[in-house]
Every structure is written in structure tokens, then in C-alpha cells.
Amino acid sequence: MASSPTAEILRAASLEQAVDLLRQAHHQGQSVMPCGQRSRQARVLPNVQVDTWLSMADNTRLLWLDVADQTCEVESGMSAATLAGHLEGTGLELPMMCRNAECGTLGGAFLAAEPSLLADSCGHTRDLVLGGGWILANGTRIQSGARVVKSVAGYDVTRLFLGSRGQLAINSSLILRLRPAPQKLSWYQVPADAWPTLRDQLPQPRLVFADDPAASFLLLYAEIQPEHAALELVDPILAEQKCAEYVEQMKAPLAKPSPWLEETAEACAPGAPHFGRRP
Numbered sequence: 001m002a003s004s005p006t007a008e009i010l011r012a013a014s015l016e017q018a019v020d021l022l023r024q025a026h027h028q029g030q031s032v033m034p035c036g037q038r039s040r041q042a043r044v045l046p047n048v049q050v051d052t053w054l055s056m057a058d059n060t061r062l063l064w065l066d067v068a069d070q071t072c073e074v075e076s077g078m079s080a081a082t083l084a085g086h087l088e089g090t091g092l093e094l095p096m097m098c099r100n101a102e103c104g105t106l107g108g109a110f111l112a113a114e115p116s117l118l119a120d121s122c123g124h125t126r127d128l129v130l131g132g133g134w135i136l137a138n139g140t141r142i143q144s145g146a147r148v149v150k151s152v153a154g155y156d157v158t159r160l161f162l163g164s165r166g167q168l169a170i171n172s173s174l175i176l177r178l179r180p181a182p183q184k185l186s187w188y189q190v191p192a193d194a195w196p197t198l199r200d201q202l203p204q205p206r207l208v209f210a211d212d213p214a215a216s217f218l219l220l221y222a223e224i225q226p227e228h229a230a231l232e233l234v235d236p237i238l239a240e241q242k243c244a245e246y247v248e249q250m251k252a253p254l255a256k257p258s259p260w261l262e263e264t265a266e267a268c269a270p271g272a273p274h275f276g277r278r279p
Contacts (some may be wrong), residue, residue, distance in 0.1 A: 006194040007054045019139045025052045031278045036105030044112040048200040070178040075105025093181035095122035107171040113163035126162045133173035136273035182222030187239035188231045209246045
């Protein structure tokens with residue numbers, strides 16, 4: 001079952017309008033699913049058929065930035081590229097490298113559980129989210145987590161929504177954990193047949209991926225320049241181009257539908273129409 005080509009896309013200009021549009025759609029007997037720019041929808045929700053998509057893509061503000069605590073809160077419609085622009089000059093970065101950095105929303109990236117090329121060195125994308133703002137299927141607005149890194153208040157609720165692909169709540173904002181951005185980056189190339197042995201001998205790279213054709217691997221190191229006979233320095237411009245191509249080919253693994261999805265959705269908003277379902 002493919003997504004309906006005639007489904008209406010409602011764009012909320014604010015949190016309050018999103019609540020109003022959700023309640024209006026339910027009142028009219030329409031099935032609703034939240035979305036951003038829908039740049040990931042065909043991959044992560046290929047079988048969803050709804051009457052209305054409720055988009056938060058126009059909500060793109062940086063709500064606050066705490067450079068000292070290395071945290072920020074952004075509206076869910078902001079893209080990773082836009083956030084990177086806000087962080088210029090702060091010495092900080094959001095350490096994730098996923099598809100659709102320019103056009104996709106951060107809310108969509110985190111709720112779709114997009115794989116990050118930096119996961120091995122910087123951690124899974126879900127670990128970058130400290131909390132956020134949400135709208136439940138009945139229109140209730142809630143806040144999970146906290147802006148303080150050491151706080152764990154509401155953290156399990158945040159984890160519940162991350163990776164749910166919008167089937168449990170509309171994401172309105174995200175509190176993100178940042179980290180110092182590396183000042184010096186070096187690209188290297190290593191033969192594919194040598195990498196399995198070298199990976200235990202060399203420091204962990206910031207990222208590593210198979211070049212195409214997979215006769216070699218490209219490695220990116222931050223702050224250090226490892227010395228090894230098998231390592232060959234690579235033109236950084238060429239390496240960045242190949243890296244960008246590699247990232248755009250990455251696909252989020254499609255998890256099996258949760259057997260507890262219906263029960264979880266009902267627990268989140270008792271009696272309300274679930275996202276993707278008609279009243």
C-alpha cells in the first residue's frame with residue numbers, strides 16, 4: 001500500500017497552529033501523519049496511506065544555544081546544514097553525518113533513526129538528543145528531558161519517541177547535545193585488503209568508509225596525523241566529494257513493526273485517533 005498521491009499537506013507555522021490543524025483534521029474524520037519535508041518518507045514509511053500530512057518544516061528557529069554547556073534547542077523543521085551555520089564560530093558541532101543534511105529536517109532525521117557515518121566515533125544519533133517538545137495525537141503538548149546534560153528527567157520518554165517515525169507524536173523541538181568541533185582534519189586512503197589488520201593498529205578515525213570501487217577505504221582523522229606505511233594522504237576536496245556521495249547512499253534499516261505500537265500509541269493519547277488512522 002503506497003502513500004496516497006492525493007494526500008493533503010498542511011504546513012503549521014507555529015506550535016499552536018499545529019495543534020489546531022491536528023484537531024481540525026480529526027474532527028473532519030481524516031487520518032493524519034506528521035512530517036517535515038517528506039524527503040525520507042518513501043524510504044522509512046513506504047506503506048503509509050493517509051489523508052493528511054501535518055508538516056513542521058516551517059518551524060526552523062534556533063530557540064537557544066548554550067556554548068558553555070554545549071547544548072542547544074532547535075525547532076524540528078531546522079536542517080542539519082542550517083544548524084551547522086548557526087554553530088559557525090562557536091567551536092561546536094552536532095556530531096552526525098546523515099542523508100538529506102541540506103533539505104531534510106532534524107526532526108525527521110532523529111525520528112527516522114537515520115544512520116550516521118560518525119556513529120562509531122561520536123555515538124548513535126539518539127544519544128545526541130537530551131529531550132524535546134512533542135504534540136500527542138489528542139493535541140496535548142508535552143516536554144521530555146531537560147536542557148542539562150547530566151539530567152535524565154524524562155529521558156525514557158524521549159527514547160520512546162525517537163525512531164518511531166512519527167507514529168507516536170509530532171516533534172516540535174529538540175534539545176541537542178553538541179561537542180567541540182575538530183580544528184584539523186586529515187584524509188587518508190588505505191588498501192581494502194590491509195584495513196582489517198590496520199584497524200587494530202591505528203587510532204580510531206573520525207570516520208571510515210569503503211571507496212567505490214571498494215578497493216580501498218577512506219579514513220578521516222581529527223587533530224592527529226597517524227604514520228603508517230600503508231596510509232596515503234588524499235586530496236581533501238576529492239575525499240569530501242566521495243564522502244558526500246557515500247552518505248547520500250546510506251539507508252536507514254527498516255525495523256519490523258513493533259507488536260506494541262498500538263498499545264503504546266493508546267497509552268500516549270488514550271481514546272484519540274492514532275497517527276495514520278482515521279477517527
